[in-house]
Amino acid sequence: MTSDLITLLRTDLLFADFSVEGLTTLWGDEADAALHRAQRVPAIRALADQRSPSATLATLFVLGMPVSREVFESALPVIGLDGAVSLGLVEQTDDLVRPLLDLRPYSFVDAHGVVSWWIASDLGELSTGGALREDHVLGVGGASMTLSGLMIGTPADSALDLGTGCGIQAMHAARHAKRVVATDISQRALDLASLNAQLNGIDNIEFRLGSLFDPVAGERFGHIVSNPPFVITPRTDGVPAYEYRDGGLVGDALVASVIAGCAEHLEPGGVAQLLGNWEYGIDRDGLERDGLDRVGGWIDASGLDAWVVEREVQDAALYSETWIRDGGTRPGAEFDRLYGAWLDDFAAREVTSVGFGYLTLRSPRSSSTLRRLERLDGPVGSGLGPHVVATLDAHDRQFSLDDDLLSRLVLAVAGDVTEERHYWPGNEDPTVMTLRQGGGFGRSMALDTGLAALVGACDGELSVRAIIAAIAQLLEADESALSAELLPSIRELIETGFLA
Structure with a gap:
């Protein structure tokens, strides 16, 4: 039944031209840029007098605003209101239809061509007007687009997406891997990821519930991708532990754990690509602790080939502000309380700043030969996957x-x-x-x-x-x-x- 409803939904979305290009045409470049800054007023104004199915879908699922039942059924005549309610997309209150999910178009270009998908996720702060739920399932954001842009397209028999969230990396990997396993600790995330795969006609992904590598014990893969829950969060009562970003470990131990797990689950010659954070600070001898050196120690212990690119370093205060605000908490008493908890945690562990970057790891067929740890903070374009492949090949040659x-x-x-x-x-x-x-x-x-x-x-x-x-x-x-x-x-x- 669910698969039938998803087919009906796909028909409506296609008919409505619910696409990235179509939405930009509806509200213009200025409103589009404002939405990327989490500001929807320009888009609301641009859609005020528009009654097309695409405008209705944008109002409901992108801007997170209710529409009348009559307008909704005009925009989604095939699946209808009852079908959309059964699928968990919306709810009806009196004569208004309100969104329960964020649903928006997503497009990209890779080695196989131009692709347009639709991605469902939980409603964000822009729609709810408050802090996120701890089991919030994030949609396609800057970090996920960064990782998908870095992804190599080398054909593989099997790939693993560790911590799949809404499923976006697994869907990208499914374009070059015969079989993809996607894991997550959240059943809600797996349900949404499965919905997204079905909605976009992708049938070579297997979804498994569990923490990190637990669901794939004893298995090896030709390609591993992960935007893991690497955000450094205080292990303190009263601090939200968002499943999409908090792995439940102290400091940057989550990234160290993922690197070690990749060594155990990569086939010889297999490549892992992930994002991560690492801490800078003062060690027990009072000496400065370099974040990239910490990563180097984790890599040395793993025996993997590695290319690590640090893109940014934030001081402890800015890092705290960034991630408290990311959870939907606005400045005020609660923001200040959380701010104090984060700074207390960093101070107690003598952490002064946090680095962010990309890790490309490879299981060597013999002994490790590649160890690049570098800081590259200049502007870069999109679609770095071919450059990653070319760099690995050039190193080997x-x-x-x-x-x-x-x-x-x-x-x-x-x-x-x-x-x-x-x-x-x-x-x-x-x-x-x-x-x-x-x-x-x-x-x-x-x-x-x-x-x-x-x-x-x-x-x-x-x-x-x-x-x-x-x-x-x-x-x-x-x-x-x-x-x-x-x-x-x-x-x-x-x-x-x-x-x-």
Whole structure:
């Protein structure tokens, strides 16, 4: 019966053109941008005189406002009010129909093409006007879009989405994996994730109830993805423990636990991708404790290949404010009480700030070779998955070559790379030379004279050895010494995609 109702709902949504592009056309770019800031007034004003099915659905399910029964049944004539009530989408009060779920379109582009889905989740603060329930099921937010954008599309027999929530990562993984297992500690989350998979015609996901890796004990996967409940929350009475973000452990222990679990559940060569937080602070000896060093310790213990990118560091106060506000608590007495609990927790454990970033882990087929822990806080584009794959492949290629074989390569500068040179007025020689990458993480790399000359000559014609020989002659330098100096930089430029 439920599957039949979902089919009827899909028919109505298609007929109404309930799509990302359709909604933007309805209310315009300004209102769309305001909604991303959690402000709905511009969208309400834009829809005030519109009576199309799409406008009704947007009013009800995106803006979280009631509509009349007559207007509702005009917008959803196939499933009708009784069907929508049975599916748990709405409730009727007198002549008004009120939403029980958030339902909105979602679109993206990946290696397989352009995709449009609909995603159901719990109503947010914008609709309820108050703090979230502890069993709140989050929809598609910034973090989930970040992870899906990072996701590699390498075909896999099996994939695992750890802590699936509304199911968005499992649905993405289902596009390149033959079989996906999605786990969550919340039955409500699994029910909504199953609804979303069915609504979008995805039938290769299996949903399992349980904490972290418990539901997949003894199993291994070619790909693991997780936006785990990593938010550092005080273990104090009276502090809400939101299931979608709080794993119930102290500090950043949840991320350490997930890394260890990935080592046990990845197939040889399998890749795990997750988001996480890690703590900075003061250790028992009074020395500064670096957050990335903590992550490095967890990785060393796991034996996994790892590439960790730290994107942001927030001081303890800002971190506390961010996540208290995320739970729907507005400034006031309750906000201040929670604020004090968070700061007490950080102070007691001598935590000064919290880092956030991305982790790409891989189960090595022999011994671990990849260990990149870096801070990259510049602006990046969307769809980084292909760049992640290219970086892993480039690492493997260059790592397999000794210096002699590396020097025989014929390289070319990647198409998105530019070079900047800065001069003191009147000087012929540059004082600063920098390579910049237009794609990927938008990296920059400082150049000295020798490396600048080498990169400039990488046009797909000469080998690295021939170029170094020519530069050595030009600079009247020892060729062997120059080669030993430049080859490590060449390896880095290959791995990070400056040279191909």
